[in-house]
Amino acid sequence: MKILNVDQIRSLDQSTIQHEPIAPINLMERAALTFVDWFVDRFTPTTPTKIFCGLGDNGGDGLAIARLLLEREYPIEVYVVRYAPRESDDFMHNHRRLKLVFDSVHYIELTHDIPTIRHNEVVIDAILGSGLSRPSEGIVEDTVKAINRAPATVVSVDIASGLYPNQPNGSTDVIIEPDYTVTFQLPKLAFVLPKNGRYVGDWHILDIQLHKRYIDLAPTSYYFTQPREARLLLRKRDRFSNKGSFGHALLLVGSYGKIGAAILAARACLRSGVGLLTVQVPQCGYTILQTVVPEAMCRPDGNQNVLTGIAPADQPGKQGPALTDYSAIGIGPGIGKAPETLVMLKNLLPTLKKPIVVDADALNLLSENRELLNQLPPNSILTPHPKEFERLTKKWANDYQKLDLLREFAQKYRVVVVLKGAYSAVATPDGDIHFNSTGNPGLSTGGTGDVLTGILTSLLAQGYDPVEAAVLGVFAHGLAGDRVAEQRGPIGMTASDVIDALRWE
Numbered sequence: 181m182k183i184l185n186v187d188q189i190r191s192l193d194q195s196t197i198q199h200e201p202i203a204p205i206n207l208m209e210r211a212a213l214t215f216v217d218w219f220v221d222r223f224t225p226t227t228p229t230k231i232f233c234g235l236g237d238n239g240g241d242g243l244a245i246a247r248l249l250l251e252r253e254y255p256i257e258v259y260v261v262r263y264a265p266r267e268s269d270d271f272m273h274n275h276r277r278l279k280l281v282f283d284s285v286h287y288i289e290l291t292h293d294i295p296t297i298r299h300n301e302v303v304i305d306a307i308l309g310s311g312l313s314r315p316s317e318g319i320v321e322d323t324v325k326a327i328n329r330a331p332a333t334v335v336s337v338d339i340a341s342g343l344y345p346n347q348p349n350g351s352t353d354v355i356i357e358p359d360y361t362v363t364f365q366l367p368k369l370a371f372v373l374p375k376n377g378r379y380v381g382d383w384h385i386l387d388i389q390l391h392k393r394y395i396d397l398a399p400t401s402y403y404f405t406q407p408r409e410a411r412l413l414l415r416k417r418d419r420f421s422n423k424g425s426f427g428h429a430l431l432l433v434g435s436y437g438k439i440g441a442a443i444l445a446a447r448a449c450l451r452s453g454v455g456l457l458t459v460q461v462p463q464c465g466y467t468i469l470q471t472v473v474p475e476a477m478c479r480p481d482g483n484q485n486v487l488t489g490i491a492p493a494d495q496p497g498k499q500g501p502a503l504t505d506y507s508a509i510g511i512g513p514g515i516g517k518a519p520e521t522l523v524m525l526k527n528l529l530p531t532l533k534k535p536i537v538v539d540a541d542a543l544n545l546l547s548e549n550r551e552l553l554n555q556l557p558p559n560s561i562l563t564p565h566p567k568e569f570e571r572l573t574k575k576w577a578n579d580y581q582k583l584d585l586l587r588e589f590a591q592k593y594r595v596v597v598v599l600k601g602a603y604s605a606v607a608t609p610d611g612d613i614h615f616n617s618t619g620n621p622g623l624s625t626g627g628t629g630d631v632l633t634g635i636l637t638s639l640l641a642q643g644y645d646p647v648e649a650a651v652l653g654v655f656a657h658g659l660a661g662d663r664v665a666e667q668r669g670p671i672g673m674t675a676s677d678v679i680d681a682l683r684w685e
């Protein structure tokens with residue numbers, strides 16, 4: 181699903197109005213009807229509901245919603261925040277229509293006009309929408325602050341009043357902090373950015389049948405992965421396939437005290453469908469790995485505690501296939517930053533021809549030796565969390581600048597970067613960014629990143645295109661986390677639970 185900017189959404193409205201064709205006021209009515217369907221599914225008709233409307237089309241939506249909720253006999257109160265002398269045409273139209281059936285619209289001009297909001301009430305925030313052009317001040321600011329202070333449940337129409345859809349807010353901006361945001365047709369970029377969490381809440385997209393062809397043709401570099409899009413990437417298995425059909429992956433993982441990372445990556449790699457798996461661990465991990473993951477072959481490193489890439493003294497040259505013969509290599513989880521491991525990385529990179537997966541301390545070694553970045557095989561997948569990404573680049577002033585850095589990095593080094601976190605962002609060498617739609621805070625626990633490395637290495641080994649592997653792998657990883665959260669709640673989830681919940685269908 182595409183994420184479009186405000187100007188495009190405005191053009192999308194116009195395009196819908198022209199091509200359907202539909203009168204603007206009827207499009208607003210459709211948005212309001214769809215919102216009300218969503219609302220009545222969640223809140224009973226006895227819920228006292230205060231609807232706060234601005235003077236633009238977001239306020240127009242609010243007035244139409246008020247009328248439709250009145251028809252369904254919800255106990256509503258309507259407040260128009262009169263911050264300016266002018267109203268939009270569709271606001272005025274809906275104001276007239278509401279007044280025909282409801283004679284007690286309240287107007288907020290001064291602070292003492294703001295009502296007391298109680299805990300059992302629901303507030304519908306339709307003060308400002310995507311037309312926001314400056315920070316809230318005066319009576320708008322006071323009303324927003326009063327709503328934020330209130331113990332009620334708050335639902336924002338389209339976007340929280342005061343939040344910019346696709347540009348950074350100032351640190352002192354006053355913005356509604358809703359429990360829910362109910363938006364129309366497409367998500368807004370603001371919804372997937374970490375700093376905005378409290379200004380978005382639980383968000384929902386409602387289909388109001390805006391012009392599909394416009395959306396299909398609209399240029400964008402931002403996408404939000406939908407379940408059906410992820411499923412389309414999944415390859416079917418041929419009945420006559422054999423283990424040779426699904427690649428042979430190599431994981432270079434683990435160090436003394438961190439063999440667990442190796443095991444998690446290995447188990448996730450196997451659970452994601454790889455044909456064969458070899459895991460290279462320092463010797464201290466050999467017995468553990470062979471015991472816990474019998475399905476994997478183990479290639480012991482010559483070193484007892486850290487990876488060096490060198491064969492043990494008693495079996496020089498007997499480490500199985502050459503590194504270049506593996507279908508895909510994943511490196512990083514638990515490896516540490518020993519000088520010998522850096523040497524291994526330095527020796528390894530120039531020999532590689534196929535994309536690899538780079539995570540954790542392998543990323544940290546790259547950030548301390550940035551010249552190595554140029555030696556990454558094109559289309560390799562890097563999976564930094566924000567701190568690791570900062571080490572690879574620099575500090576950012578806000579989430580939008582972070583996205584610019586992410587895109588520039590992926591383009592410059594021709595790699596796929598998975599910036600992990602809520603709504604993990606997959607940046608492609610072509611400059612696109614795909615935000616993931618699955619996952620939950622239960623995944624914020626040690627080892628889930630190692631699981632992701634195993635998944636992505638497995639998909640690369642099976643021959644998935646690197647961008648597709650990243651989008652699909654990140655989606656499946658988050659979905660597995662969502663399954664665990666559904667069964668036993670998010671708190672206390674372990675990385676092993678996530679592996680067990682992986683499903684490829």
Ligand SMILES: NC(=O)C1=CN([C@@H]2O[C@H](COP(=O)(O)OP(=O)(O)OC[C@H]3O[C@@H](n4cnc5c(N)ncnc54)[C@H](O)[C@@H]3O)[C@@H](O)[C@H]2O)[C@@H](O)CC1
Nearest residue numbers: 208211236237238239308309310311312313314315316338
């Ligand atoms: N495709 C869509 O997304 C649809 C959008 N509709 C609604 O239309 C809204 C956009 O309408 P508008 O463009 O009228 O935008 P708003 O309703 O956000 O209002 C913008 C007006 O408020 C003023 N303004 C901006 N920032 C302000 C501030 N901080 N303090 C005071 N005044 C401020 C602007 O100068 C402008 O006059 C959407 O958010 C949505 O609710 C729906 O009615 C129909 C479909």
Ligand SMILES: Nc1ncnc2c1ncn2[C@@H]1O[C@H](COP(=O)(O)OP(=O)(O)O)[C@@H](O)[C@H]1O
Nearest residue numbers: 600601602619620621623624626627628629630
């Ligand atoms: N709040 C969250 N919502 C969704 N996914 C999350 C959240 N927190 C963490 N994750 C996911 O969990 C994984 C954590 O990876 P990482 O930080 O590397 O952990 P570790 O190093 O312990 O393995 C990433 O895939 C990340 O996207």
Ligand SMILES: [K+]
Nearest residue numbers: 305308339341
């Ligand atoms: K709003």
